[in-house]
Amino acid sequence: MKLPQLPEPRGELSAVVAEALRGEPADHDYPIEAARLADPFGEDLQLALHVCYELHYRGFDSVNPDWEWNPGLLRLRSAMEDTFLAALRDGVSGGDDISGVLDALLVEPVDGTGISHYLRDGGEWWQVCEYFVHRSIYHHKEADPHAWVIPRLQGQAKAALVAVEFDEFGGGRGERMHSQLYVDLLAGAGLETGYLHYLDVAPASMLAVVNMMSLFGLHRSLRGALVGHFAAAEITTAPSAQRMVKALRRLEADPACVLFFTEHVEADAVHEQVMRRDVIGDLLTREPELTESVVFGVQATDLLEDRFAAEVLGAWRANRPSLRQS
Numbered sequence: 001m002k003l004p005q006l007p008e009p010r011g012e013l014s015a016v017v018a019e020a021l022r023g024e025p026a027d028h029d030y031p032i033e034a035a036r037l038a039d040p041f042g043e044d045l046q047l048a049l050h051v052c053y054e055l056h057y058r059g060f061d062s063v064n065p066d067w068e069w070n071p072g073l074l075r076l077r078s079a080m081e082d083t084f085l086a087a088l089r090d091g092v093s094g095g096d097d098i099s100g101v102l103d104a105l106l107v108e109p110v111d112g113t114g115i116s117h118y119l120r121d122g123g124e125w126w127q128v129c130e131y132f133v134h135r136s137i138y139h140h141k142e143a144d145p146h147a148w149v150i151p152r153l154q155g156q157a158k159a160a161l162v163a164v165e166f167d168e169f170g171g172g173r174g175e176r177m178h179s180q181l182y183v184d185l186l187a188g189a190g191l192e193t194g195y196l197h198y199l200d201v202a203p204a205s206m207l208a209v210v211n212m213m214s215l216f217g218l219h220r221s222l223r224g225a226l227v228g229h230f231a232a233a234e235i236t237t238a239p240s241a242q243r244m245v246k247a248l249r250r251l252e253a254d255p256a257c258v259l260f261f262t263e264h265v266e267a268d269a270v271h272e273q274v275m276r277r278d279v280i281g282d283l284l285t286r287e288p289e290l291t292e293s294v295v296f297g298v299q300a301t302d303l304l305e306d307r308f309a310a311e312v313l314g315a316w317r318a319n320r321p322s323l324r325q326s
């Protein structure tokens with residue numbers, strides 16, 4: 001299996017992490033204080049965190065897999081997580097109105113201003129390709145971060161979440177896994193298909209979305225937030241996938257590009273119901289004290305997706321690329 005290369009550092013934290021991983025697992029003098037003071041949404045912290053999390057997924061070329069549980073590196077990661085999590089909590093309104101926050105996601109404004117609206121209404125092919133590149137950071141590991149939560153759920157909530165994951169993982173068929181459909185999409189668009197091939201050009205605003213999933217998935221204390229995030233993603237995917245289908249048909253894209261989104265139009269309409277009723281409903285009956293955590297997961301998803309969309313659309317409206325130039 002071809003593993004990704006360690007990315008180019010974007011500052012002190014990501015440089016220290018990359019430098020350490022080039023050697024054998026050992027203790028280092030990590031810049032814990034710098035991690036506490038770093039810009040929570042900045043390029044350096046988000047990349048360093050992403051690299052630390054990747055050790056739990058496929059890892060990197062020539063990096064010893066035992067780094068995954070290295071206590072010193074975990075200490076640094078923990079300091080970065082604290083910084084990131086505090087900023088997420090700061091950036092949302094909180095509360096315990098789970099129906100209210102989920103219903104708000106269902107309201108489709110006629111004059112929506114998201115990325116998929118932009119692409120549907122007049123986006124150009126280079127912009128579609130940029131969007132594919134951004135999202136590859138997640139879709140190469142689609143549904144993996146959510147699998148961490150399975151042992152932390154019980155009963156109907158667990159059974160229903162696994163049913164959704166079963167679809168994400170292709171219903172038992174490797175070629176139907178959504179991560180594989182995304183590889184096919186990249187190939188159909190003439191882009192590179194390698195796992196994390198585009199990590200160096202993905203901005204912090206994209207990495208933050210994926211880091212949030214890993215953060216929520218890897219901490220049992222954040223299992224409510226992971227479920228909230230998952231529900232929010234499933235609710236918003238079907239309508240945005242519908243708009244992507246329109247954009248891609250208008251631009252006469254390869255059928256493999258369209259298939260990824262048509263698959264999500266149908267699947268996520270069902271997933272949305274299952275996540276709301278069977279996963280969140282059952283979880284909060286069992287553990288009502290998790291309500292605020294679920295709400296937080298929904299709101300944090302909204303916050304980071306909005307930040308990402310604002311950055312991408314800001315660049316496109318100024319006729320600039322939205323990807324980092326490597």
Ligand SMILES: [Fe+2]
Pocket residue numbers: 142168178264
């Ligand atoms: Fe999916």
Ligand SMILES: [Fe+2]
Pocket residue numbers: 168234267268271
């Ligand atoms: Fe889904």
